[in-house]
Amino acid sequence: MNEASKVDRAIADRMMGDKKMKTRLKYFWQIVFCLTVLLGSVLARLADGAEPKPMNIVLFLIDDLGWRDLGCQGSAYYQTPHIDRLAQEGVRFTDAYAACAVCSPTRAALMTGKYPARLLLTDWLPSGRWNPKAKLREGRFIRGLPIEEFTLAEALREAGYRTASIGKWHLGSEPFSLPEHHGFDVNIAGNAHGAPGSYFFPYQGNWLIPTTGLRAKWNVLADGKPGEYLTDRLTDEAVTFIQESRDKPFFLYFPHYGVHTPLQAKEDIIARYETVPEDQRQGKLVYAAMVQSIDDSVGRVLATLEESQLDQNTVVIFTSDNGGFYNATSNAPLRANKGAYYEGGIRVPLIVKWPDIAIPGLIVNEPVTSTDLYPTCLAAAELPLRPNQHLDGVNLKPLLNGTSQRLPQRSLFWHYPHYNDHPSSVPSSVIRKGPWKLIETFDPEGIELYDLANDIGETKNLAATETTRTAELLEELNRWRVTVGAERMFPNPDFDPSEVPAKKSKKK
Incomplete structure (x- = not known):
């Protein structure tokens, strides 16, 4: 490289270096400006006693x-x-x-x-x-x-x-x-x-x-x-x-x-x-x-x-x-x-x-x-x-x-070992897992399984056809009841069918 080329290269490098320096200085002062504004805002809030308040x-x-x-x-x-x-x-x-x-x-x-x-x-x-x-x-x-x-x-x-x-x-x-x-x-x-x-x-x-x-x-x-x-x-x-x-x-x-x-x-x-x-x-x-x-x-x-x-x-x-x-x-x-x-x-x-x-x-x-x-x-x-x-x-x-x-x-769970007078209400335990919902009723005894994703109205009991899923959900429901200490219902020695009102409809 001849002397003239070396001089041109040196000048170019110097100019490039100056450009990078200016860019860095630009970002530096932008950061300083933002920090100054932020600090001023914080100081102003503190001066006003306006610290961030919880929701x-x-x-x-x-x-x-x-x-x-x-x-x-x-x-x-x-x-x-x-x-x-x-x-x-x-x-x-x-x-x-x-x-x-x-x-x-x-x-x-x-x-x-x-x-x-x-x-x-x-x-x-x-x-x-x-x-x-x-x-x-x-x-x-x-x-x-x-x-x-x-x-x-x-x-x-x-x-x-x-x-x-x-x-x-x-x-x-x-x-x-x-x-x-x-x-x-x-x-x-x-x-x-x-x-x-x-x-x-x-x-x-x-x-x-x-x-x-x-x-x-x-x-x-x-x-x-x-x-x-x-x-x-x-x-x-x-x-x-x-x-x-x-x-x-x-x-x-x-x-x-x-x-x-x-x-x-x-x-x-x-x-x-x-x-x-x-x-x-x-x-x-x-x-x-x-x-x-x-x-x-x-x-x-x-x-x-x-x-x-x-x-x-x-x-x-x-x-x-x-x-x-x-x-x-x-x-x-x-x-x-x-x-x-x-x-x-x-x-x-x-x-x-x-x-x-x-x-x-x-x-x-x-x-x-x-x-x-x-x-x-x-x-x-x-x-x-x-x-x-x-x-x-x-x-x-x-x-x-x-x-x-x-x-x-x-899974979500419910447990209601009681009678009440609301229509369609019977003593029950329930588990919902994903779209599947299983209901175990105690009186009358029964198992119901519904696919809520396709049957939000619970019109089709799938317990008899989805036997594996029914068994798995019932097992999980049983484990949960043991874990939380859920109260059980027991046979009543004073049971008298003649004094029990007829069951209300369980339809919609």
């Missing part, structure tokens, strides 16, 4: 709301625009289940993250062995939420949350069973009662105590104003709680008494449904009006969160404690109703809105259940999970943010 949590638990009793669930009859909007802004689960087909056990499962059979709280409270002449003696069950359980509310309160239970509690009549002893700072209308005497003030009622001829009087909320409607009153209390909790993370557990019986609603809302032709009515007019009042309640809570600038910092969960009541609504295409262990008794709506996490409008088909809400709420609060407490629940966050379409493989 608030609002959990609606509606009583006896059927799986299809919402517009977003396919109903053309019930008018639920606010709940439908919640579904559009959050994630809707198609295969969500209540932990029990009646109320108290589901509430206990939600609060503890444990199956009712594990808790030994398997029937609604207070209830009892209604017929001493029945074929089987019912399984034992406890009459209140054990004080030893570390509830979801206790976990959140320990982390600095302000906690409130506004509405139906129904987890025991002893003082230690009430919300104040299970992690709630505020308890409004939560007591031993499972329903109001009336939805209009003074909310009083009386109940014929079985086998005694005596009547018990009760009142779920002592104060109020003439004409006041319970769903509206509880919503007033919820709005006040939110407004008073702006400066502290809060957990609002909002278990409405609606839409449980007695079927009572505001006349002006009932009138809106009177024009619907009878053959297009999914349920009773009064029930439709009760559902709409629940929707109005959800709308008011969402509006309060927005007005308080808390909507982007609040997780909102909406679900039901069991399927729809047979004398109020139709659960079709699902089979049966509240109290039964066909899909109409246990499949429920579930919607989760979690800003910046839950993908708006996402529909999830993975089977989930009430016990999953405990660890999911802990995750929303950015708290460590408590697997030794919520033994039967899993965190649903991976489903909400699209990280996963499936949870780690698991």
Whole structure:
């Protein structure tokens, strides 16, 4: 290489080096700028005392709301625009289940993250062995939420949350069973009662105590104003709680008494449904009006969160404690109703809105259940999970943010060693694994197997043809019952067939 070429090469190398240096300096100053902006933002937030606040949590638990009793669930009859909007802004689960087909056990499962059979709280409270002449003696069950359980509310309160239970509690009549002893700072209308005497003030009622001829009087909320409607009153209390909790993370557990019986609603809302032709009515007019009042309640809570600038910092969960009541609504295409262990008794709506996490409008088909809400709420609060407490629940966050379409493989279980008066209800144990659902009934004795992926209405019992699958599921169900210490039913030595009512239809 001659001298001229060497000089040209040196100049070129120098220019290339200068270019690389300029590029590096450009990136360096970009990084410095970003860090400066970020540091300034952090310092400004600290100066204002605005440290990142944990997510608030609002959990609606509606009583006896059927799986299809919402517009977003396919109903053309019930008018639920606010709940439908919640579904559009959050994630809707198609295969969500209540932990029990009646109320108290589901509430206990939600609060503890444990199956009712594990808790030994398997029937609604207070209830009892209604017929001493029945074929089987019912399984034992406890009459209140054990004080030893570390509830979801206790976990959140320990982390600095302000906690409130506004509405139906129904987890025991002893003082230690009430919300104040299970992690709630505020308890409004939560007591031993499972329903109001009336939805209009003074909310009083009386109940014929079985086998005694005596009547018990009760009142779920002592104060109020003439004409006041319970769903509206509880919503007033919820709005006040939110407004008073702006400066502290809060957990609002909002278990409405609606839409449980007695079927009572505001006349002006009932009138809106009177024009619907009878053959297009999914349920009773009064029930439709009760559902709409629940929707109005959800709308008011969402509006309060927005007005308080808390909507982007609040997780909102909406679900039901069991399927729809047979004398109020139709659960079709699902089979049966509240109290039964066909899909109409246990499949429920579930919607989760979690800003910046839950993908708006996402529909999830993975089977989930009430016990999953405990660890999911802990995750929303950015708290460590408590697997030794919520033994039967899993965190649903991976489903909400699209990280996963499936949870780690698991089966779901139910166990109900009791009789009740709901149509299609018989003492049963159930397992769902994938699309397959097996029901073992105790009285009458029987095995039923359904492929829910192709038969959501449970019309074709495949137990006789899918014998291997039936045996495998029954074996897994038996192992689970042993693991959780599920109560058994035993032959009743006082059985008298003449004093046992005829079995109700198990058809849709």
